[in-house]
Amino acid sequence: MRYLLVALMFVLSGCADDVSIGHQFVGKQYLNSPLGEGFGYDSDPLIRYDAFDCTTFVETSLADGNIDKLNKIRYSDGVPNFLSRNHFIEADWIPNNSDLVENVTSQYGKTEIRHVNIDKSSWLKKVHDIEAKFPVQTIDLEYLPYSNITNINNKTDLIVLFIVGKQKKIDTIGTDLAVVHMGFLLVGGKTLRHASSANGIVQDTEFIEYITKRKQNANNIGIVLLGIK
Numbered sequence: 001m002r003y004l005l006v007a008l009m010f011v012l013s014g015c016a017d018d019v020s021i022g023h024q025f026v027g028k029q030y031l032n033s034p035l036g037e038g039f040g041y042d043s044d045p046l047i048r049y050d051a052f053d054c055t056t057f058v059e060t061s062l063a064d065g066n067i068d069k070l071n072k073i074r075y076s077d078g079v080p081n082f083l084s085r086n087h088f089i090e091a092d093w094i095p096n097n098s099d100l101v102e103n104v105t106s107q108y109g110k111t112e113i114r115h116v117n118i119d120k121s122s123w124l125k126k127v128h129d130i131e132a133k134f135p136v137q138t139i140d141l142e143y144l145p146y147s148n149i150t151n152i153n154n155k156t157d158l159i160v161l162f163i164v165g166k167q168k169k170i171d172t173i174g175t176d177l178a179v180v181h182m183g184f185l186l187v188g189g190k191t192l193r194h195a196s197s198a199n200g201i202v203q204d205t206e207f208i209e210y211i212t213k214r215k216q217n218a219n220n221i222g223i224v225l226l227g228i229k
Contacts, residue, residue: 021157021184021228022061022193022202028052030200037080041130046071046080054182055089057195057202058159061184062100062228073097083124083132089161089179091118091137094226101159104227109148114141114163114221119175126174141178145222146215152189152207152225159226160185160192165219185225 031051036042047067052060063069072078075085076096086092094101105111120134143163162181169177183194185207192207214220 020186020193022057024065025049025052025057025061025202026193026204028195028202030195030197030202032197035074037082037085041082041128052195052202053197054195055093058182058184073100083130087123088118088120088177089182090116090139090141090177091120100229101226102229103142103224104158105142105144105223105225108152108154108225109144109150111142111144111148112222114143114165114178115139116141116178117176119170122170122174124174126172139178141224143222143224146211146220149211149223152185154185154187154189154225157187157228158185159183159228161224161226162214162220163222163224165221167219179224 028049029051030053032053033042033056034044034048034051034053035046035056036044038044038046047060047065047070049060049065059070059073063073068078071080073086075081076092077084086096094103116139118137118139120137121132124130124132124134141163143161160183161179163178164180167177169175181194183192185191186193186204190207192205192210193202194205195202196205211223
């Protein structure tokens with residue numbers, strides 16, 4: 001009943017004048033990994049509107065709060081199952097949502113390539129103690145280094161992915177990883193709308209100020225910009 005009431009509030013909120021993407025969730029709580037399959041290994045709900053992490057905020061906003069659309073975004077075949085979930089943005093989420101998004105980074109500056117080796121089997125075993133066989137995937141991810149970012153004056157909302165370099169994550173999670181955060185770059189390139197773990201809410205942040213802080217860590221190397229089709 002609780003989620004039905006929240007869903008009704010979500011529908012009513014869609015009548016607001018502010019139609020920028022994800023606006024109805026600004027101010028909601030940050031919660032790490034709030035969604036699951038509603039059964040089995042991850043029994044968290046399939047959808048909720050009161051709490052998000054950075055990925056589920058982007059996904060739920062893209063789905064307009066529709067559970068069927070959300071499942072198609074979150075799962076390779078649209079059917080909720082932990083093993084078919086698009087766990088890795090680089091290897092799963094982007095290619096499996098090619099009908100929804102495209103990498104437009106090269107339109108905004110000189111790009112470079114981050115080579116990523118995703119070992120999903122090793123990650124599943126080390127982090128989740130699940131035995132499953134998946135081939136190691138090598139991804140060439142085109143990104144915009146922070147040093148090449150000038151004025152991003154996007155005419156439509158974009159998804160922005162924050163990319164790190166060669167961190168020693170294999171020892172802790174069993175695989176390489178490049179994408180560590182995501183959100184929306186709103187029209188005009190001034191505002192990042194994202195679920196912030198640091199501040200505990202979905203919020204709007206001044207984009208240049210945010211990336212200035214990120215690039216103080218030498219391992220933070222740049223961004224990927226995804227156009228929403």
